[in-house]
Amino acid sequence: MAMNFEYRVEGGDFTHAGYASSQVKKMLKQLGVESTVIKRVVVCLYEAEVNIVAHAWNGVIIITLDADNILMKLTDNGPGIADIELAMQKGYSTASPEVREMGFGAGMGLPNISANADRFVITSEPGRGTSLEITINLNGNAV
Amino acid sequence: MKVTDIVEKLELKVFSGHEGLGKEVCGGYTSDLLSDVMGHAGAGNAWITIQSHRNVIAIASLRDLSAVILTCGEKPADDTVAQSNEEGIPLLGTGLSTFELSGKLYALIG
Known part of the structure; x- marks a missing residue:
């Protein structure tokens, strides 16, 4: 049986950045998911969560968990990305100077x-x- | 080696997160880019940085790091201290540069 969780993210709210990632990490730990898998989930979700905070106006994270997979769907209202291929390149960022000073936006x-x-x-x-x-x-070790 | 041993040997200041001083330190990671730490730091690493805002503790917690060491006399923000206490992750400090502290920590546990 699949489980669903929803989190709301506000643009510019760095105080709560990482909240969803932290909740999901705790949940996967309780379910006994392998630590190497949890690490990969946390890296993906935190980066995606921070992207909403740093770039968008607001967004929603929907987590769907079943016995085989975790699906993380993040949808934001924001400026969007004109050139996704460029955005996927290492080192390319449109983050503001303030965001970069914090060590984000690299x-x-x-x-x-x-x-x-x-x-x-x-x-x-x-x-x-x-x-x-x-x-x-x-890897079939949850839910 | 435990966080408390590193505090003693490197003469570090303990700002907060005393609850976690017994954590085992397995290596270190030096970086001021948060995504770099997120992607490359290992569980149990002590993180050496000049970033002092509260998101540093969020990352340390998410990646199961053993401690955060602020260099160059950086002082943590109040909400960073609060978060460190809440998560039980020691927030440490030194007047040494990032280079010097990394070298000393490497000599100790690298």
Whole structure:
């Protein structure tokens, strides 16, 4: 049976950045998921969560967990990404100077997600928002 | 080696997170880029950085790091201290540069 969880993310709210990632990490730990798998989920979800905070106006994270996979769907209202191929390149970022000073916006987020996900689909409509679908296989040891 | 041993040997200041001083330190990671730490630091690493805002503790917690060491006399923000206490992750400090502290920690446990 699948379980669903929903989290709301506000753009610019760095105080709560990482909340969803922390909740999901705790849940996977309780379910006895392997630590190497949890690490990959956390890297993907944190990067995607921070991207909403750093770039969008607001967004929603929907987590769907079943015996085989965790699906993380992040949909934001924001400026969107005009050139996804460029955004996927290591080191490319449109983050503000303030965000960069905090050590974010180094152009490593999307490549980190890509490296850790089993399946990663990103779509965007410039001027409206971006949507990410990240799937990680749980090696059958959850739920 | 435990966090408390490193505090003693490297003469570090303990700002907060005393509850976690008994954590085992397995190596270290030096970086001021948060995604770099997220992607490459290992569980149990002590993280050496000049970043002092609260997101540092969120990352340390998510990646199961043993401690955060602020260099160059950096002082943590109040909410960083609060988060460190809440998570039980020691937040440490030194007047040494990042280079010097990394070298000393490497000599100790690398």
